[in-house]
Amino acid sequence: MLTSIISRQIWHLSRRWSIPRAVHRLRYGALVGGLFMALTGGCSSDAINPHLRNTFLNSNDLIAMTDQMAASLASSPTVNQIAAQGPLVVALTPLKNETNSIITRGEGAAFLHRVRLLLAGHTSLRSKFVFVVSLHQLSSIRTQSMPNPVGPGRLIPLYALQATFYADTQVAPKIRSDYYLCTFFLTRISSGQIIWQGSYETRKVVHSSFLY
Amino acid sequence: MLKRSITDTDTSPIRSGGWMGRIGVVAVVLSTACMAACSDSHFRVREATELYYSGQYRQAAAVLAPLIKKPNSDYVLNNCRYGSCALAGGNLNHAENAFLTAYRIMNSVDTNTGSRVLGAVVLYDGFKVWKGQPFERAMAHYYLGLIFLIKGEYENARAAFQNSLFRLRKYSRPGRSLPPAERFARTDSNFTLGYFCLGLCNLKLGHPNLANADFQRAESLKPSLAAVIARMRQPQTNALIFGDYGRGPVRRPAGMYGQQTVFTPAPWQVGPPPPLVVWDNHHRVRGVGHSAMVNTLALAQEKRWLTMDTIRQAKAVVGTGMILGGLAASSYGSYHHDQTLALAGLGASLLGAAVAASSQADVRYWQMLPRTVYVAPIQLRSGPNVIRVAAGGQISPPISVNYSPSTTYRVFYVRLP
Numbered sequence: 157m158l159t160s161i162i163s164r165q166i167w168h169l170s171r172r173w174s175i176p177r178a179v180h181r182l183r184y185g186a187l188v189g190g191l192f193m194a195l196t197g198g199c200s201s202d203a204i205n206p207h208l209r210n211t212f213l214n215s216n217d218l219i220a221m222t223d224q225m226a227a228s229l230a231s232s233p234t235v236n237q238i239a240a241q242g243p244l245v246v247a248l249t250p251l252k253n254e255t256n257s258i259i260t261r262g263e264g265a266a267f268l269h270r271v272r273l274l275l276a277g278h279t280s281l282r283s284k285f286v287f288v289v290s291l292h293q294l295s296s297i298r299t300q301s302m303p304n305p306v307g308p309g310r311l312i313p314l315y316a317l318q319a320t321f322y323a324d325t326q327v328a329p330k331i332r333s334d335y336y337l338c339t340f341f342l343t344r345i346s347s348g349q350i351i352w353q354g355s356y357e358t359r360k361v362v363h364s365s366f367l368y
Numbered sequence: 369m370l371k372r373s374i375t376d377t378d379t380s381p382i383r384s385g386g387w388m389g390r391i392g393v394v395a396v397v398l399s400t401a402c403m404a405a406c407s408d409s410h411f412r413v414r415e416a417t418e419l420y421y422s423g424q425y426r427q428a429a430a431v432l433a434p435l436i437k438k439p440n441s442d443y444v445l446n447n448c449r450y451g452s453c454a455l456a457g458g459n460l461n462h463a464e465n466a467f468l469t470a471y472r473i474m475n476s477v478d479t480n481t482g483s484r485v486l487g488a489v490v491l492y493d494g495f496k497v498w499k500g501q502p503f504e505r506a507m508a509h510y511y512l513g514l515i516f517l518i519k520g521e522y523e524n525a526r527a528a529f530q531n532s533l534f535r536l537r538k539y540s541r542p543g544r545s546l547p548p549a550e551r552f553a554r555t556d557s558n559f560t561l562g563y564f565c566l567g568l569c570n571l572k573l574g575h576p577n578l579a580n581a582d583f584q585r586a587e588s589l590k591p592s593l594a595a596v597i598a599r600m601r602q603p604q605t606n607a608l609i610f611g612d613y614g615r616g617p618v619r620r621p622a623g624m625y626g627q628q629t630v631f632t633p634a635p636w637q638v639g640p641p642p643p644l645v646v647w648d649n650h651h652r653v654r655g656v657g658h659s660a661m662v663n664t665l666a667l668a669q670e671k672r673w674l675t676m677d678t679i680r681q682a683k684a685v686v687g688t689g690m691i692l693g694g695l696a697a698s699s700y701g702s703y704h705h706d707q708t709l710a711l712a713g714l715g716a717s718l719l720g721a722a723v724a725a726s727s728q729a730d731v732r733y734w735q736m737l738p739r740t741v742y743v744a745p746i747q748l749r750s751g752p753n754v755i756r757v758a759a760g761g762q763i764s765p766p767i768s769v770n771y772s773p774s775t776t777y778r779v780f781y782v783r784l785p
Contacts, residue, residue, distance in 0.1 A: 202439050202440070202481070203439060203440045203441040203443065203480065203481065203484055203495075203497050204439040204443055204473065204479065204481075204497060205478055205479055205480055205481045205484075207478065208473070208476040208477065208478050208479050209476060209477050209478050210472070210475050210476040210477070211475070212472070212475070252523065253523040253524065253527065254523070255527065256527050256530045256531060256534075257527055258468070258471065258512070258516075258524045258527045258528060259523075259524065259527075260468070260524070261521070325530075325534075327534040332475075332534075362476075362477045363477065364477045
């Protein structure tokens with residue numbers, strides 16, 4: 157109804173006065189509007205902010221955490237005492253995720269394998285640790301190619317490097333915070349005794365902005 | 369005098385084909401390109417929806433596949449749509465990737481670029497990146513959890529279901545007089561499906577106390593689930609069937625300028641969900657009839673995202689005011705032969721019309737959502753099993769399972785059209 161009233165008013169005025177100047181001005185507006193539409197709208201332009209924020213563990217945490225764990229493990233007096241008698245044969249076990257964030261198997265493996273790579277990367281540490289594939293991976297390999305990989309030369313892991321991540325999550329309509337406690341531990345498989353442990357803590361908070 | 373002023377503007381850059389003219393051409397080309405891209409997306413979504421509801425899930429996924437890589441404002445929505453199609457078509461890995469993409473953005477803040485925020489506030493609500501209504505977010509998390517459940521990844525499934533409950537938490541207006549902690553506890557999520565699935569994960573992860581609390585919460589929200597929960601906890605139960613049935617809510621504009629949105633139909637318009645029927649090797653499974661866990665039509669009526677609603681309402685009121693005021697001024701000027709006032713009034717009313725038009729609400733929604741989700745615990749026999757599921761006159765294709773007692777707990781998903 158309002159649209160028809162405006163149309164009638166425009167028609168009425170156009171009969172009384174010539175308004176080409178106003179129409180001419182509208183061309184500027186149309187141009188600016190069109191340009192604005194092209195810049196902001198449309199289905200083809202990138203809309204996702206590359207600097208979006210969340211409370212997930214990210215690659216910075218991965219690097220900081222694994223650097224810290226590798227250094228702690230390498231300098232542990234207990235580990236060094238055992239390593240003095242011969243290298244530790246260590247199996248990696250899958251990450252245990254007790255957080256409220258999804259950590260895919262690949263992401264979880266990255267946390268443990270980076271520690272392994274850091275330990276294997278140093279010449280002085282290489283002789284202390286021998287990493288072997290887990291029995292689960294071994295059975296997978298066996299079904300693929302090897303008929304019987306558990307032969308006389310097979311190294312039996314005596315230690316297991318494990319990691320469990322925990323989180324305390326608080327959620328309110330405009331805020332979410334995740335306090336993470338990421339624990340790593342080296343256990344003697346036969347006794348279950350923990351011979352080394354390290355932890356990494358971080359707290360992540362995001363406040364939702366005006367338009368989330 | 370008017371004539372002279374027009375002659376003055378004859379030397380403007382537009383007339384002379386200067387920079388303004390070039391900007392105009394660029395703007396038109398860009399706008400045309402954008403509109404072409406939009407129309408292609410809309411066409412694909414419509415086609416995929418038709419294919420999906422005719423049971424051609426893989427074809428629907430193929431139609432949507434080109435859209436899920438484009439990081440536009442429909443990025444999350446298209447991934448949810450694609451995830452539904454891929455899951456129903458049996459492509460778990462593709463469905464997982466799509467819902468993981470949606471999960472990562474739904475749980476992030478500062479999702480929109482600056483120009484998007486400006487465009488959403490000033491021009492059109494739909495410029496912002498779609499993250500869905502709270503119930504749509506909860507359902508996206510549920511599907512991601514379900515995929516992990518089918519794969520036997522209980523830890524990630526638990527995380528996804530936990531997040532589905534976070535998505536539906538709210539502050540309720542009636543409890544504002546209560547202290548914040550109490551207010552928060554009293555208005556926890558009412559997503560029964562999330563509590564049930566969380567309980568299942570906690571049970572499988574060896575946390576029986578947490579599982580009991582989750583099941584109790586699910587049962588208190590929906591007492592008819594007691595039989596299903598009891599059946600699920602029986603030691604001989606070794607499989608769960610998650611079944612989606614029907615069409616979820618449709619989002620439509622409402623209000624004078626379409627500044628509001630409503631989800632239709634309302635639950636009372638369509639009646640309660642039909643009972644579920646399950647056959648295992650032609651034997652009817654008893655005790656699963658009333659296993660409807662969630663009714664999205666009811667969830668959709670609880671809109672809790674009000675920030676943009678308020679802006680749109682304000683724009684509608686201001687726009688209407690400018691139109692009426694401008695028309696009054698224009699009429700007054702016209703009557704008193706005051707050309708300036710008449711044109712100013714007309715301009716104000718046109719501007720008001722533009723403001724009112726920009727109050728139009730975003731009506732994007734997830735077309736593939738079901739009306740109801742059923743969960744049926746069953747006991748598979750050793751050897752070959754053929755399972756069929758039916759509800760409301762719709763029957764699923766047969767699911768063939770060769771079960772051996774050493775197999776872990778099995779989870780199946782079926783989509784009834």
